[in-house]
Amino acid sequence: MKKIKMTTPIVEMDGDEMTRVLWKMIKETLILPYVDLQTEYFDLGLVHRDETRDQVTIDAANAIKRLGVGVKCATITPNEKRMTEYNLAEKYKSPNGTIRAILDGTVFRTPILIDSIKPVVRNWKKPITIARHAYGDVYRCTEFRVPEKGKAELLFTGENGTQYRHEIYDFECPGIIQGMYNKDSSIYSFARSCFQYAVDTKQDLWFSAKDTISKVYDERFKQVFEEVFDAEYKAEFDRLGITYFYTLIDDAVARVIRSEGGYIWACKNYDGDVMSDMVSTAFGSLAMMTSVLVSPDGNYEYEAAHGTVTRHYYRYRDGERTSTNPIATIFAWSGALRKRGEKDGLEELSKFATNLENAVIDTLNDGIMTKDLVGLVEDVKLEPVYSDEFLEQVKKHLDKLL
Numbered sequence: 001m002k003k004i005k006m007t008t009p010i011v012e013m014d015g016d017e018m019t020r021v022l023w024k025m026i027k028e029t030l031i032l033p034y035v036d037l038q039t040e041y042f043d044l045g046l047v048h049r050d051e052t053r054d055q056v057t058i059d060a061a062n063a064i065k066r067l068g069v070g071v072k073c074a075t076i077t078p079n080e081k082r083m084t085e086y087n088l089a090e091k092y093k094s095p096n097g098t099i100r101a102i103l104d105g106t107v108f109r110t111p112i113l114i115d116s117i118k119p120v121v122r123n124w125k126k127p128i129t130i131a132r133h134a135y136g137d138v139y140r141c142t143e144f145r146v147p148e149k150g151k152a153e154l155l156f157t158g159e160n161g162t163q164y165r166h167e168i169y170d171f172e173c174p175g176i177i178q179g180m181y182n183k184d185s186s187i188y189s190f191a192r193s194c195f196q197y198a199v200d201t202k203q204d205l206w207f208s209a210k211d212t213i214s215k216v217y218d219e220r221f222k223q224v225f226e227e228v229f230d231a232e233y234k235a236e237f238d239r240l241g242i243t244y245f246y247t248l249i250d251d252a253v254a255r256v257i258r259s260e261g262g263y264i265w266a267c268k269n270y271d272g273d274v275m276s277d278m279v280s281t282a283f284g285s286l287a288m289m290t291s292v293l294v295s296p297d298g299n300y301e302y303e304a305a306h307g308t309v310t311r312h313y314y315r316y317r318d319g320e321r322t323s324t325n326p327i328a329t330i331f332a333w334s335g336a337l338r339k340r341g342e343k344d345g346l347e348e349l350s351k352f353a354t355n356l357e358n359a360v361i362d363t364l365n366d367g368i369m370t371k372d373l374v375g376l377v378e379d380v381k382l383e384p385v386y387s388d389e390f391l392e393q394v395k396k397h398l399d400k401l402l
């Protein structure tokens with residue numbers, strides 16, 4: 001069979017532990033036999049990040065800016081334990097955080113649905129994609145314990161010395177205090193990434209906040225979304241027959257539960273953190289959650305939402321065969337290949353990506369799945385397969401489709 005040609009490379013970011021093992025297996029079994037794969041390879045495995053003092057992560061992010069499409073394996077974010085385990089020179093920041101900061105992007109998480117695994121919320125029929133504004137607010141706040149009676153004030157000093165001062169509270173007893181911020185530039189990027197992704201995937205966009213209570217802070221988010229929509233996206237939304245609407249977070253929560261899915265829900269940082277865990281749990285498994293980072297100028301980075309599956313890796317290292325679910329990582333590859341195909345006008349490449357995804361779904365529908373999914377299927381009792389067996393079965397289904 002003739003391999004499918006590519007014209008521009010994809011930025012390939014290798015990672016750590018069990019997902020690094022799966023990465024190689026996926027490429028060898030499901031990509032390289034079919035695609036004349038061109039990538040710019042960056043090894044984001046912790047050993048190489050340490051050797052380059054994390055420069056490799058920055059180089060990879062810049063390569064995504066240049067080439068437009070990347071695919072990333074899960075990576076370890078070092079903590080104290082990893083410092084000793086890997087004898088690290090520094091406690092490096094999360095690669096995802098570094099890449100997100102350089103691309104100024106927003107992360108969209110979408111579950112992969114199959115017929116035999118029913119979401120906990122009965123009426124959900126289509127995926128719900130959560131977009132989380134991953135900058136500022138309580139994640140970059142300054143807070144402290146107020147030790148005694150006294151007055152707390154908010155003070156801003158402009159570059160020319162003008163000061164704005166507001167009383168927060170006149171404490172009659174000890175308490176707590178917190179200051180947080182966001183930036184117009186970041187909110188605009190968030191809004192543009194959301195509208196862009198809605199257009200890309202032809203889905204409605206919801207945005208929720210709490211502007212009735214936070215009349216300046218959350219109101220600003222609402223304004224920016226409205227402004228960007230009216231000025232830059234309204235016509236395109238009308239043409240595609242999709243809608244944008246803003247609603248209060250409380251109302252959004254109620255609507256989401258009653259909905260059948262099939263839209264993008266944009267959330268502020270904290271809401272997105274909490275709601276994405278709720279939505280992914282209700283849909284089934286973390287191993288079935290895909291993730292794409294979209295920059296406001298249209299660069300894309302695909303990955304699985306889960307981590308490096310450390311517990312499985314330690315067993316693998318001890319010579320055990322594991323039943324780790326490779327699906328979200330396969331979908332990261334198919335997402336990147338499809339986007340590359342779209343950007344470069346390579347229909348065959350995009351079609352291959354869809355066939356690969358369909359082959360995974362067909363395999364699952366035949367009752368062939370890894371251990372994490374077997375337990376979620378109702379009514380029938382299935383025997384789990386090992387990761388390598390699962391990939392071989394996907395390959396068989398893929399060959400049938402091609």
Ligand code: NAP
Nearest residue numbers: 074075076077286287305306307308309310311324325372
């Ligand atoms: P994790 O790797 O997502 O795994 C947590 C547990 O979820 C696993 O032990 C496993 O449960 C289950 N699981 C997750 N993915 C699975 C899959 N594909 N197949 C089967 N089961 C799966 O999270 P973690 O253990 O908290 O973190 C491990 C490392 O990943 C950490 O070093 C962290 O820094 C990193 N991390 C990276 C990213 C990223 O790069 N995007 C994201 C999150 C975490 P059982 O053991 O019960 O089977």
Ligand code: MG
Nearest residue numbers: 272273274277
């Ligand atoms: Mg969370």
